[in-house]
Amino acid sequence: MNNSSPDIGRPPIWADRLLEFFCKGELLEEVQGDLAEYYFRIYQQKGKRKAGIVYWYHVINFLRPFALKKLKSNSNTTTMIRFNLMIALRNLNRYRFYSFLNISGLAIGLASCLFIMLFVMDELSYDKFHPDYKRIYRVASDLRFGNNQFDFPVTPAPMAESFLKDFPEIEMAGKMRTYGTGLVKRGDSFYKQKNIFYASQGLLDIFQFPTVYGSLVNAITEPNTIVLSHSSAKKIFGDVDPVGERVEIDGRFTVKVSGVYEDLPKNSHFHPELLISVENERGNDNVWLGNNYYTYFLLNPQNDETGLEAKFASVYEKYFAPQLKEMVGVDFNEMMASGDHINYYLQPVADIHLNSHLAVEVEANGSMEYVYIFSAIALFILVIACINFMNLSTARAAMRAKEVGVKKVLGSVRGQLISQFLTESILFAFLASMVAVLLVVLLLPLFNSFSGKEVGHILLEQPIVWVYLVASVFAIGVLAGLYPAFYLSKYQPTAVLKGTYQAGSRASWFRNVLVVFQFATSLFLIIGSLTVYSQLNYTQNRDLGFDREQVIILENVGNLGDKSKVLRTELAKNASVVNTSISSFYPLSDFRSDQPFLPEGTTSIEESVSCQVWSVDFDYLKTFEMEVVSGRDFDIQMPSDSSGVVINETAAKRFGIDQAHGQKIKVLGDFGVQGKKEFAVLGVVKDFHFESLRNNVVPVLLFITKYSADHMAVRLKTDNLSSTLADLEETWSQVAGGIPFEYQFLNQSFEAKYRSESQLGTIFAVFSGLAIFIGCLGLFGLSAYTAERRKKELGIRKVLGAEVFSLVRLLFTEFSVLLVIAIIVAIPLAWYAMNLWLNDFAYRVGLSLGTFVVSSLIVILVGLVTVSFQSFKAARSNPVDNLKYE
Amino acid sequence: MKGDVLGEFEEIILLIVGVLGQDAYGLGIRDELEKQTGRSAAIGAVHATLNRLQEKGYVESGMTEGTQERGGRRKRVFQMTGLGKKALIESKDVRVNLWSQLPDLNVGKI
Numbered sequence: 001m002n003n004s005s006p007d008i009g010r011p012p013i014w015a016d017r018l019l020e021f022f023c024k025g026e027l028l029e030e031v032q033g034d035l036a037e038y039y040f041r042i043y044q045q046k047g048k049r050k051a052g053i054v055y056w057y058h059v060i061n062f063l064r065p066f067a068l069k070k071l072k073s074n075s076n077t078t079t080m081i082r083f084n085l086m087i088a089l090r091n092l093n094r095y096r097f098y099s100f101l102n103i104s105g106l107a108i109g110l111a112s113c114l115f116i117m118l119f120v121m122d123e124l125s126y127d128k129f130h131p132d133y134k135r136i137y138r139v140a141s142d143l144r145f146g147n148n149q150f151d152f153p154v155t156p157a158p159m160a161e162s163f164l165k166d167f168p169e170i171e172m173a174g175k176m177r178t179y180g181t182g183l184v185k186r187g188d189s190f191y192k193q194k195n196i197f198y199a200s201q202g203l204l205d206i207f208q209f210p211t212v213y214g215s216l217v218n219a220i221t222e223p224n225t226i227v228l229s230h231s232s233a234k235k236i237f238g239d240v241d242p243v244g245e246r247v248e249i250d251g252r253f254t255v256k257v258s259g260v261y262e263d264l265p266k267n268s269h270f271h272p273e274l275l276i277s278v279e280n281e282r283g284n285d286n287v288w289l290g291n292n293y294y295t296y297f298l299l300n301p302q303n304d305e306t307g308l309e310a311k312f313a314s315v316y317e318k319y320f321a322p323q324l325k326e327m328v329g330v331d332f333n334e335m336m337a338s339g340d341h342i343n344y345y346l347q348p349v350a351d352i353h354l355n356s357h358l359a360v361e362v363e364a365n366g367s368m369e370y371v372y373i374f375s376a377i378a379l380f381i382l383v384i385a386c387i388n389f390m391n392l393s394t395a396r397a398a399m400r401a402k403e404v405g406v407k408k409v410l411g412s413v414r415g416q417l418i419s420q421f422l423t424e425s426i427l428f429a430f431l432a433s434m435v436a437v438l439l440v441v442l443l444l445p446l447f448n449s450f451s452g453k454e455v456g457h458i459l460l461e462q463p464i465v466w467v468y469l470v471a472s473v474f475a476i477g478v479l480a481g482l483y484p485a486f487y488l489s490k491y492q493p494t495a496v497l498k499g500t501y502q503a504g505s506r507a508s509w510f511r512n513v514l515v516v517f518q519f520a521t522s523l524f525l526i527i528g529s530l531t532v533y534s535q536l537n538y539t540q541n542r543d544l545g546f547d548r549e550q551v552i553i554l555e556n557v558g559n560l561g562d563k564s565k566v567l568r569t570e571l572a573k574n575a576s577v578v579n580t581s582i583s584s585f586y587p588l589s590d591f592r593s594d595q596p597f598l599p600e601g602t603t604s605i606e607e608s609v610s611c612q613v614w615s616v617d618f619d620y621l622k623t624f625e626m627e628v629v630s631g632r633d634f635d636i637q638m639p640s641d642s643s644g645v646v647i648n649e650t651a652a653k654r655f656g657i658d659q660a661h662g663q664k665i666k667v668l669g670d671f672g673v674q675g676k677k678e679f680a681v682l683g684v685v686k687d688f689h690f691e692s693l694r695n696n697v698v699p700v701l702l703f704i705t706k707y708s709a710d711h712m713a714v715r716l717k718t719d720n721l722s723s724t725l726a727d728l729e730e731t732w733s734q735v736a737g738g739i740p741f742e743y744q745f746l747n748q749s750f751e752a753k754y755r756s757e758s759q760l761g762t763i764f765a766v767f768s769g770l771a772i773f774i775g776c777l778g779l780f781g782l783s784a785y786t787a788e789r790r791k792k793e794l795g796i797r798k799v800l801g802a803e804v805f806s807l808v809r810l811l812f813t814e815f816s817v818l819l820v821i822a823i824i825v826a827i828p829l830a831w832y833a834m835n836l837w838l839n840d841f842a843y844r845v846g847l848s849l850g851t852f853v854v855s856s857l858i859v860i861l862v863g864l865v866t867v868s869f870q871s872f873k874a875a876r877s878n879p880v881d882n883l884k885y886e
Numbered sequence: 887m888k889g890d891v892l893g894e895f896e897e898i899i900l901l902i903v904g905v906l907g908q909d910a911y912g913l914g915i916r917d918e919l920e921k922q923t924g925r926s927a928a929i930g931a932v933h934a935t936l937n938r939l940q941e942k943g944y945v946e947s948g949m950t951e952g953t954q955e956r957g958g959r960r961k962r963v964f965q966m967t968g969l970g971k972k973a974l975i976e977s978k979d980v981r982v983n984l985w986s987q988l989p990d991l992n993v994g995k996i
Contacts, residue, residue, distance in 0.1 A: 067933065
């Protein structure tokens, strides 16, 4: 035994310390003895690791009432904390009014912060659920041809496969291409399916979606195979395993289901619901000059993206030069020398949601900017609430001064007083945090509805939130309590007790600074929300270049085939239908296609203009009520108009066309449009907006197409929308036979496009409302205190004949000065910040003087109303009541 | 004296203290419990019960010299008191009495 014990060592030291910390002294020896004996026994039987775990288990098991040290023990610390808590609770109860103001202000502040924190955490969590998210990258393009710059997250079709071969750093490569919305036919039933993509097997291998039915391994390597999300499978097949079933998509493919995967969580940058094997879309397998595919790479571990990106450049010539020569007739090296560039770069998948704002993103992304803005607002609100706390505490100093004096006389040292006041403020913060959690739980549905998120689950899944909360309770308690604690504890007992000490007045400059800060912040937030609102209003009421009211877009028209003509004829008989137009392109749709064109008399790529190419029909301009500014609209009576084009003002400017009269423009390269390579400009249409107003209008060319398209725009003129819609549906079902009647209102799609701005507006408004409310709670308490302090002065003035009005004015003046200073401080800051935000928009409002005046008036009004409550009360009270006590 | 009723676990621990005699200390009692009944209890649970029995006056205890494997720490050895013996007998009487009143049941077949 003797020689074996040295290498046995000792039980886990931290477990021992824990035991010594909580276990009663008189029990410690026998307990430690028993535990040690047991430890060595297990050590010899099962080894060190196991013995350590067992030891910990038994130590934790000693956390029983009988073994714990008594809190009532004569330890100085515990006695002091208990005593401080008792005094704090008594004070809380005695000054209920102040306690209420303090706790409710802080609770609202904390609740706002919690909400914003949940929002921010949700934004930051995007795409971090993929097993290998740190190694997954998406390829984005930065291309320049002639004068045309392209930034988008799509790439040529062959990139995924070619780069996988070229670069050993890439472990897997996958790609997908938007298919859009389609009709899935199973048996005789049709199901509308959104978010359909063509995808390669590599995509499934990279992302490893959790499987529900079947298998995702080699699931879509064969043509005519699909995998789909669980909710889509439920919709189409019911709650059964659909693997092996066959369905038809838009009458184009008959496909077999290979597997079903779990729906992607909300915090994903894409939500593919049905993936068709990319083998069904092979036409442009080798084309490097078109960008249609989202390409994802899984890099080998230990490879960073910057090293790899640098290597991409080495293969561009190999792939692009032959095709440039052959299809566009341009020499690669000459083109590069003229300042054009090809540059593909990698975006970490977890960065896409907040940091990628390119054209044709898979879904609308969030914005890092908003994450910062909201975090700043949360901080502001919290600071305002803390300031309340400090102000009210120091203001109440007058009432606490005698308490401090007596304690000091009885031998309290400053440290004890400080710890007493800190205990008090931590207690307040703690109570406030409990109210805040209650508020958050109650208001969660409301918050979710106006922020368009689901954030509640974070509270349960991320315990770190609670750690933050507890930490911030202590931090707030200490920070907010620190100044009052030091301030109150430094009183000279003799001065205080003799009554010569004008308590609270010396700290007033500091309080005033804080009040100014509070109101400046509130004003800033009010100006901010008014500006956001006016910008929003501007975008929504702006002349878009087309009339979006009373237009509905019918979907699934492509599935009608030739019957779409019948539908048009039938609809034309309806008195409420003014015009109809069939086109896949309409303002606000995500359907886009572009191509470079050469103006008359030019040949070089430098002079080409990249234009959106929209296929429309003869009634397009009439249906959308777009205005022709020069030349003419398409005319169905003129057969030659099928080689004509109507262009927008931006395109006219780029082509150098003032007055449209049949000038020729040419397609650059081998691809024609509608089989033709030269077009006559028939007319110029006023610029119309079809993307977010953050973007400038780009050149658009409208062509007449003979092919059918997926959407039909219907302009209505009706007072009874619901009955008109019912008529339309009846007409539809007579013609369409089973294909569902689906439509959207153009004005609603427009509003959806601006949802992120309108959410910002709401959040801004709500939280600036809260900020000013919390500020007013503080001001209310402060004015009550001032009135209280000047009670005697007011009484004497009144006895000497002062009017109520002049007394109120006296009290007002003090606060008015503070409000004016706040306004002077806040306005330049707000002006600067809001200008910065507005500069992001291509089409923006100016900052109006009105916004600033209105915001200032709101702050002054709310501030003075708050103060007047207490002022009138004090001024109207009977002087006898105020003066009779001395 | 409701508080002085012997709980089931208390009764077993008390019995083991009686059985073990000189060796009746925390870990020893726990080992004996496991051996006799197959129940394994946390050391803390055994200590808590012994503590309660002592408060009720059913056992008394004293410290003995420690051994090498305990890191030289002493151990507390428990001894049943007269009161403890009385409580055990009362508890047994109650049971015997109840058993005798039990209708013939299937006792024999068990």
